[in-house]
Amino acid sequence: MSSILAFPDDLATQFGPYLPPANTDDLPSVTLTFASSLDSALSLAPGTQTLLSGPLTKAMTHYIRTFHSAILVGASTAISDDPGLNSRLEGAKRQPIPIVLDPNARWGITESSRVVQTAKQGKGHAPFIIISSNRWDDEVVVERRNMLQKYGGGYIGIDVDNLGRFKWEDILSRLRQELRIESLMVEGGANVINSLLEDEKSRGFVDNVIITIAPTWLGKGGVVVSPERRPNGEGQYTPPRLKEVKWIPMGDDVVLCGKLHP
Numbered sequence: 001m002s003s004i005l006a007f008p009d010d011l012a013t014q015f016g017p018y019l020p021p022a023n024t025d026d027l028p029s030v031t032l033t034f035a036s037s038l039d040s041a042l043s044l045a046p047g048t049q050t051l052l053s054g055p056l057t058k059a060m061t062h063y064i065r066t067f068h069s070a071i072l073v074g075a076s077t078a079i080s081d082d083p084g085l086n087s088r089l090e091g092a093k094r095q096p097i098p099i100v101l102d103p104n105a106r107w108g109i110t111e112s113s114r115v116v117q118t119a120k121q122g123k124g125h126a127p128f129i130i131i132s133s134n135r136w137d138d139e140v141v142v143e144r145r146n147m148l149q150k151y152g153g154g155y156i157g158i159d160v161d162n163l164g165r166f167k168w169e170d171i172l173s174r175l176r177q178e179l180r181i182e183s184l185m186v187e188g189g190a191n192v193i194n195s196l197l198e199d200e201k202s203r204g205f206v207d208n209v210i211i212t213i214a215p216t217w218l219g220k221g222g223v224v225v226s227p228e229r230r231p232n233g234e235g236q237y238t239p240p241r242l243k244e245v246k247w248i249p250m251g252d253d254v255v256l257c258g259k260l261h262p
């Protein structure tokens with residue numbers, strides 16, 4: 001199991017303006033955070049977990065996780081990484097609830113999955129998996145739901161659109177209504193991030209962006225963050241640009257903090 005991490009106070013204090021505000025709105029605040037190569041790749045290939053963060057930026061991720069009520073990843077990340085989706089920060093005061101977007105119930109979660117083991121050991125929460133409503137009664141989903149409910153986790157069924165995708169407004173409103181999630185950390189992978197950045201409406205839900213940039217190129221064939229260009233209502237495409245930008249050198253990496261709309 002990964003080590004307990006420490007994050008120095010002089011670095012931690014620099015993140016204040018980019019941490020989630022106290023939130024009484026009807027949707028969670030959203031922080032988009034991931035680690036990227038110089039060629040905007042999150043991993044060498046789909047399904048290949050690739051270490052990009054150095055020790056300090058890894059500790060930063062675990063520090064930021066303690067400020068969020070939930071952490072969200074896509075099904076392919078859950079399948080390939082078997083993640084813990086908890087904070088392994090020394091003295092972590094809070095653990096985020098893991099959320100996995102898995103419309104077709106592809107993730108074969110079992111009692112031995114790391115995220116379930118972490119919950120059983122009291123070092124994190126059991127996950128909630130968001131599946132397409134029409135999968136709710138699938139036999140495997142019922143079995144997995146019964147297993148997860150033993151540890152306080154479960155499933156949430158949401159209708160998908162004609163492309164088999166959930167609308168972010170539906171994801172966020174259900175997380176707020178059913179799990180009282182006030183702040184959500186979206187950690188990837190690229191498919192999830194591109195879907196969130198794709199159009200003005202879904203980008204409108206993103207408050208803070210924290211990106212670790214590692215000094216390496218992963219080359220062609222990587223899993224890349226580069227959203228589709230969806231024109232707005234007037235047929236215009238305006239590239240999203242971060243504001244209130246801050247660059248924080250951290251070991252060999254640099255961390256880019258910003259806001260999509262201050």
Ligand SMILES: NC(=O)c1ccc[n+]([C@@H]2O[C@H](COP(=O)([O-])OP(=O)(O)OC[C@H]3O[C@@H](n4cnc5c(N)ncnc54)[C@H](O)[C@@H]3O)[C@@H](O)[C@H]2O)c1
Pocket residue numbers: 033034035036041042043045046047048049050052073074075076077078080081101102103104164165166167168187188189190191192193195223
């Ligand atoms: N470097 C990082 O910060 C980082 C973070 C997370 C994952 N990763 C890596 O990224 C790779 C996985 O990324 P990926 O892009 O292949 O997959 P992903 O983790 O983004 O999962 C994609 C799946 O999520 C679901 N999904 C995503 N958006 C959805 C939506 N709007 N509605 C419904 N379902 C939706 C779909 O099932 C889709 O197939 C792995 O190799 C992992 O190690 C890296």
Ligand SMILES: Nc1nc(=O)c(N)c(NC[C@H](O)[C@H](O)[C@H](O)COP(=O)(O)O)[nH]1
Pocket residue numbers: 034035049050051052053057058061073077081082083084085086187188212
């Ligand atoms: N910040 C960051 N730096 C990296 O170098 C890297 N590969 C990831 N990837 C994010 C993805 O979420 C994790 O690889 C797994 O999900 C494991 O995460 P855990 O800590 O076990 O929860 N994230």
